[in-house]
Amino acid sequence: MKLSVEISMYPLKDEFIPAIQHFIDxxxxxPELQVRTNTMSTQVFGDYELVMDVLKKEMRLSYEQFGRAIFVCKFIDGDLSPVTTNGE
Structure with a gap:
């Protein structure tokens, strides 16, 4: 089963950009996930079990390394990754 997730991270500290960038990095x-980032959120596409396992691991790491943060997520079954055109 495929899963599509849109996730936004809101660290509860003044220096928030390093924590967000670390999470995205x-x-x-x-490499088995498709990750797309824009100015508002990050979208993750892939196998359900893998996406959930990766998010679980990376969210925990973020909490341990950077402290409190809010993660706002939307989950939908299926692969809703954007279709590329013109070889992009």
Missing amino acids: RLNTH
Whole structure:
């Protein structure tokens, strides 16, 4: 089963950008996932079990390394990754 997730991280500290960037960078270390980031959120696409396992691991790591944060997520079954055109 495929899963699509939109996730936004809100660290509860003044220096929030390093924590967000670290979380996104960690998601991108998993080549079996498709990760797309824009100015509002990060989208993750892949196998259900793998996506959930990666999010569980990376969210915990973020809490342990950077402290309190809010994660806002939307989950939908299926692969809703954007279709690329013109070889992009």
